[in-house]
Amino acid sequence: MAQLAKDPAAKDFLNDAFNHYKFIGLGPDATPLVEAVGLADKLDDTTPTISSAKDAKDFATECAQLRAWERPVSE
Secondary structure (H helix, E strand, C coil): CCCHHHCHHHHHHHHHHHHCCCCCCECCCCHHHHHHHCCCCCCCCCCCECCCHHHHHHHHHHHCCCCCCCCCCCC
C-alpha cells in the first residue's frame, strides 16, 4: 500500500471511485493509500474495511445498490 500511495493512477482510481459514489471495500492495510488521497476523514459505511468472509459478503450485498448516494458531496 505504501507503494500504491505513491502511484498517481492508483490515487486517481480511488479518488474517482469515491467521488462517483461507488462502494469501496478497503483492505486492513489500505490506510497509506487512503491518507495519500485525502479521504481518511471521509470514510463511512460505504467504504468498509474488508477483513473477513462475512465482511466481503456484506459488502457484496451493499454493492447491489450500485451507488452510495447517501455519501456527502466532497468539498
